[in-house]
Amino acid sequence: MTPTVAIALAYGVTAAALLLYLQRLRRRLQRVEADLQAQRRSAGPVGTVTPP
Amino acid sequence: MRLLPTLLGGAAAVLLAAGLYAGLVASPPDAFQGDYVRIMYVHVPSAFAAYLAVGTVFVTSILYLWRGRALYDHVAHSATELATLFTALALAGGMIWGKPVWGTWWAWDARLVTTAMLFLIFAAALLVRELAEDRQRGARLAAVVGIIGALDVPLIHYSVVWFRTLHQAPSITRGEIKMAPPMVAALLVNLLAFTLVYLYLLLQRVRLERLEAARSAAAEP
Numbered sequence: 001m002t003p004t005v006a007i008a009l010a011y012g013v014t015a016a017a018l019l020l021y022l023q024r025l026r027r028r029l030q031r032v033e034a035d036l037q038a039q040r041r042s043a044g045p046v047g048t049v050t051p052p
Numbered sequence: 053m054r055l056l057p058t059l060l061g062g063a064a065a066v067l068l069a070a071g072l073y074a075g076l077v078a079s080p081p082d083a084f085q086g087d088y089v090r091i092m093y094v095h096v097p098s099a100f101a102a103y104l105a106v107g108t109v110f111v112t113s114i115l116y117l118w119r120g121r122a123l124y125d126h127v128a129h130s131a132t133e134l135a136t137l138f139t140a141l142a143l144a145g146g147m148i149w150g151k152p153v154w155g156t157w158w159a160w161d162a163r164l165v166t167t168a169m170l171f172l173i174f175a176a177a178l179l180v181r182e183l184a185e186d187r188q189r190g191a192r193l194a195a196v197v198g199i200i201g202a203l204d205v206p207l208i209h210y211s212v213v214w215f216r217t218l219h220q221a222p223s224i225t226r227g228e229i230k231m232a233p234p235m236v237a238a239l240l241v242n243l244l245a246f247t248l249v250y251l252y253l254l255l256q257r258v259r260l261e262r263l264e265a266a267r268s269a270a271a272e273p
Contacts, residue, residue, distance in 0.1 A: 001152045003087035007076070010091040010148040014098065014141050018249065021137055025256050032263045039270045 057259075060252040067245035071097075074238035082235075088153050093185060093238055097147030097246035098138050099167075103205060105135035106170070109177075110202035113195035125191045130257035132177050133199050133251060139171040154218060162211035163219035168203060173201035198208055 001009075070102030083091035108131035116124035146164065147157045158164065177197040184190025212221045223230045224239075231239070 003090075003152070005091050006088060006148055006152050010094055010145045011072075011076075013144050013148070014094045017137065017141055017144075022253065022256075025260060027252070029256065029260050029263070032260065032267055035267050036263060036270065037268065043270075 054171075057252060057255045060248055060255065064245060064248035064252050067241060070241035071238070071245040074234075076242045079234045079238040080232060088149060089235070091145055091149040093242045095142060096150060097155075097242045098145055098257075099142035100243055100249040101246045102135055102138035102142055102170070103137055104247065105131045105176075106202050106205050108254070109135055109174075109198040113198040113202075116195050117192065117199075123262075125195070125249060126261035126265070127254075128195055128198060128260050129181065129191070130254055130261055132174055132181075132194065133257060134253055135201075136171060136174040136178060138250070139174065140169065143167055143171060159218050162215035163208065163217050163220045166211050167206040170201060170208060172203045173197060173204060177201060205269055234259060 071093065075090050079090070079093070081087045109128050112124045112128040112131065115121070116128055143164075146167075150159070151157050177194045180197055181190040181194040184193055211217060212219050224236070229236060
């Protein structure tokens with residue numbers, strides 16, 4: 001393995017792993033934020049309960 | 053609250069770019085290894101970030117077992133995932149360097165084996181958490197496995213001193229630096245960059261953990 005190939009492989013694997021992890025993290029964050037917003041919407045506005 | 057991750061992410065990106073330049077352009081080739089030494093600038097910082105993550109797991113796991121606060125578990129879980137990731141990267145970088153320099157991808161060497169053990173222990177910590185039926189029981193089991201895994205770090209670090217290994221001894225020790233100044237500078241920039249990457253990922257991962265907990269709590273009847 002030539003130095004160029006080995007260096008490209010080491011740096012490429014590291015960059016790809018970190019970027020994939022970051023991308024996965026961001027997707028999960030977006031999904032959970034969307035879920036929480038949906039939960040809040042379905043719960044309705046606070047303080048509008050009709051008195052008996 | 054959002055300012056800190058943004059600043060950390062920005063600083064990490066700038067330092068990573070500087071680290072790339074320092075490692076690939078500014079630093080000289082090694083007298084014996086030639087250009088293969090440049091792999092060190094991602095391999096060593098990956099291992100360092102793994103150590104930081106393991107340290108975080110160790111402290112927060114003890115705190116969780118002692119105090120039982122959910123925040124400690126959130127940090128421990130997040131850091132366990134990052135410890136697994138960075139240990140895998142350190143192993144991968146080492147193997148890619150080992151093939152041309154040692155002539156083999158893998159050797160049953162004390163440093164390599166203890167590092168592989170660390171990876172397996174932290175993967176096991178993630179697994180026991182997922183497999184446990186009760187969430188709190190899973191968190192406690194993962195904390196115990198994480199603490200056991202952290203005890204492997206001194207073994208990894210001193211393996212090159214205590215055992216006769218293929219892996220070279222530390223080049224930077226207290227009072228002695230066996231590297232050229234441009235190499236030390238490139239390594240330090242990359243160490244700092246990976247430290248910031250680790251902190252940025254940890255903050256984001258803990259935020260995810262907290263939001264997921266809030267979602268689960270809101271979904272419960």
